Amino acid sequence: MPVSSTADDQTADDVDGAALPINELFYSLQGEGKLTGTPSVFVRTSGCNLRCWFCDSYHTSWEPTHGTMSINDIIEGIQSHGDADHVVLTGGEPLIHDEAVTLLERLDDLGYHTTVETNGTIHRDAPIDLASISPKLASSTPTAEKDPKGDGEWADRHKDRRIDFDALGALVDDYDTQLKFVVTGPDDLPEIESLLADIRSTAASRIPDSDVLLMPEGTTRDEVDARRNEVADLAMEYGYRYTPRLHVDLWNDAPET
Numbered sequence: 001m002p003v004s005s006t007a008d009d010q011t012a013d014d015v016d017g018a019a020l021p022i023n024e025l026f027y028s029l030q031g032e033g034k035l036t037g038t039p040s041v042f043v044r045t046s047g048c049n050l051r052c053w054f055c056d057s058y059h060t061s062w063e064p065t066h067g068t069m070s071i072n073d074i075i076e077g078i079q080s081h082g083d084a085d086h087v088v089l090t091g092g093e094p095l096i097h098d099e100a101v102t103l104l105e106r107l108d109d110l111g112y113h114t115t116v117e118t119n120g121t122i123h124r125d126a127p128i129d130l131a132s133i134s135p136k137l138a139s140s141t142p143t144a145e146k147d148p149k150g151d152g153e154w155a156d157r158h159k160d161r162r163i164d165f166d167a168l169g170a171l172v173d174d175y176d177t178q179l180k181f182v183v184t185g186p187d188d189l190p191e192i193e194s195l196l197a198d199i200r201s202t203a204a205s206r207i208p209d210s211d212v213l214l215m216p217e218g219t220t221r222d223e224v225d226a227r228r229n230e231v232a233d234l235a236m237e238y239g240y241r242y243t244p245r246l247h248v249d250l251w252n253d254a255p256e257t
Contacts, residue, residue: 003022003023003024003059003065003066003067004022004023004024004025004026004044004067004255004256014068015068015069015070015073016070017070017071017072018070018071018099018102018103019068019069019070019071019099020043020045020068020069020071020074020097020099020100020103021045021046021047021064021066021067021068021097022043022044022045022046022066022067022068022069022074023044023045023046023057023059023060023064023065023066023091023092024042024043024044024255024256025041025042025043025044025069025074025077025078026041026042026256026257027039027040027041027042027081027084028040028042028247028256028257029246029247029250030086030088030115030246031244031245031246031247031248031249031250031257032132032180032213032215032243032244032245032246032247033115033130033132033178033180033213033243034130034178034213035086035115035130036243036244036246037246038086039084039086040084040086040087040088040115041077041078041081041084041086041087041088042087042088042090042256043074043077043078043087043088043089043090043094043103044057044060044090044091044092045060045066045089045090045091045092045093045094045097045100046059046060046064046065046066046091046092047060047061047064047066047091047092047093047096047097048060048061048064048091048092048093048096048119049093049096049119049121049122049161050093050119050121050136050140050158050161050162051142051154051157051158052136052140052142052158052182053140053141053142053143053146053147053148054140054182054184054217054218054219056219056253057090057091057092058148060091060092061091061092062148062149064092071099071102071103071106074103075103075106075107075110078107078112085111085112085113086112086113086114086115087107087112087113087114087115088114088115088116088117089103089104089114089115089116089117090116090117091117093118093119093121093122094116094117094118095116095118095122095123095124096122100116100124100126101124101125101126104116104126104127104128105126105127107127108127113129113130114127114128114129114130115128115129115130115131115132116128116130116131116132117132117134118131118132118133118134118171119133119134119135119136119162120133120134120135120163120164120167120168120171121161121162121163121164121167122164122167123166123167123170123171123174125174128174128175129175129176130175130176130177130178131171131172131174131175131176131177131178132177132178132180133168133171133172133177133178133179133180134179134180134181134182135162135163135168135179135181135195135199136158136162136163136182137162137181137182137184137188137191137192137195138159138191139184139185139187139188139191140158140162140182141155141158141159141162142154142155142158143155163195165198165199165202166202168199168202168203169199169202169203169204172199172203172205172207173203173204173205177207177211178211178212178213179196179199179207179211179212179213180213180215180243181212181213181214181215182215182216182217183214183215183216183217183227183231183234184217184227185227185230186230186234189234189238192212192214193238196212209238209239209240209241210241211241212240212241213240213241213242213243214231214234214235214238214240214241214242214243215231215242215243215244215245216228216230216231216245218245218248219248219253220248220252220253221248221249221252224244224245224248224249228244
């Protein structure tokens, strides 16, 4: 996937002031979670501290590509989309970047509602309206047979980094949150139950089941179709919410959707 035309080919040396590595900046519908269907401007940073084998933004993690954009240019790009008042900061893992806080502070000053899509391994003190936390399950580990590069080089690092209960508890306590789990099948549910119990014991805030969302793994319509009904049945069985991948249903795996 090429770098978005909005995120040009500037390097860090070409940009004055605070900046971020941006893979895409585009206008679409929020495809996942509580705000599914909401018109939103997406700011996708490049770079991630994990390597899920099924990553749906491969060019921000396994082979990160980006143009460097100043915070001012990012704001200008967001404002070019007119009446949209919801911004989704996503990645990769956007919270690995210090300047993500600067961007969120600017967006807060301008009155935007912000959702941050995060894997839950990093906590930042920033104005975030919705922390969309997707803890990575053991099934996300890029073992040799699942690694897109075929060598399993990232398996141990991913396994060691994928869960940080201190960060998860702090995110839940500090922000309005949703816990969004990518489900590959029924075998994931015991781990989800165990993780939830541990997060609930770590966080001071209550986590209702209505804030726990199950989402079928898949980056194409066919892949999501193959798991949709099974994951919906699991949501009903366990009392959690089901979330679709609306952008996949509408546009398959097209970039900037």
